[in-house]
Amino acid sequence: MTLVDVSQISAALFITGAIFIMLFFSLLSLGVLRMFQLKYRAGAYSFIGAVVSGVVFGIILKTWFV
Template identity: 85%
Template sequence: MTLVDVSQISAALFITGAIFILLFFGLLSLGVLKMFQLKYRQGWFSFIGAVVSGAAFGIILNTWFV
């Protein structure tokens, strides 16, 4: 194993990634929780929100950081 140099990552990229990771996985886990509670409509909306936030993250990365 080698060390990874992360000194080239900007603070804006790190914060953007952290926010979207928390948003994506939060919505995903909320969707699973709602499915277990048999609230299927709310669960599917959470899953759709997770997909939309993932797509928005991809677009923002492609627009601002590439």
């Protein structure tokens, strides 16, 4: 097991990643919760929001950081 050097990661990339990771997983968990509550439409909207936020995150990464 080796150490990973994260000194090359900019603050903007870290903050962007942290925000989108929190958004994606909160929408995903909210979708699962709504499905267990038998609120299928709200659950589907949460899943769709998670997918859309993942796609937007990919586009932002490709546009600004690559």
